[in-house]
Amino acid sequence: MVVIKPKREVEIKKMLCGCETCSNIDSYFMNLKKLGENYENDEEINSLAAFSLALNSPERLIILKALSEKDRCVCELEAILNKSQSTISHHLRKLVSAELIKGWKKDKFTYYSLLRNNLEKNLSLLNEHFKT
Secondary structure: OOOOOHHHHHHHHHHHHHHOOOOOHHHHHHHHHHHHHHHHOOHHHHHHHHHHHHHOOHHHHHHHHHHHHOOEEHHHHHHHHOOOHHHHHHHHHHHHHOOOEEEEEEOOEEEEEEOHHHHHHHHHHHHHHOOO
16 A cells, blocks of 8 residues: 655645545545555456566567467577577566466476467456456
8 A cells, every 4th residue: 555645645635626626525535545555456457567567578579479489499589589598588487477478398498388368368358457
């Protein structure tokens, strides 16, 4: 929960009265704070935040594109991105954490595949949340 300093609360209430007809500004302000708290605690919003952070990199988008074509080992992704194994691993960890890809060992290599259902679920959820 975000705590608003008393001076800032007064400023916000003044602005609210300027943009809304306010008969009971204290009640209106409290309702808005509760709405914000509900948003902060919304599991879907938090899931979408993790999803969007995972996509917040051209390299990770390229990895997802490459994995949408076929499962690939880390060395293939190194060649595609022209990046070091440690850099690729960093990006892969972000995508695994967001549950957009999964990895598995095959002999001495690690392969990754796209979790299409999770990607589609997040895209659908994003669309639902911001539909007008």
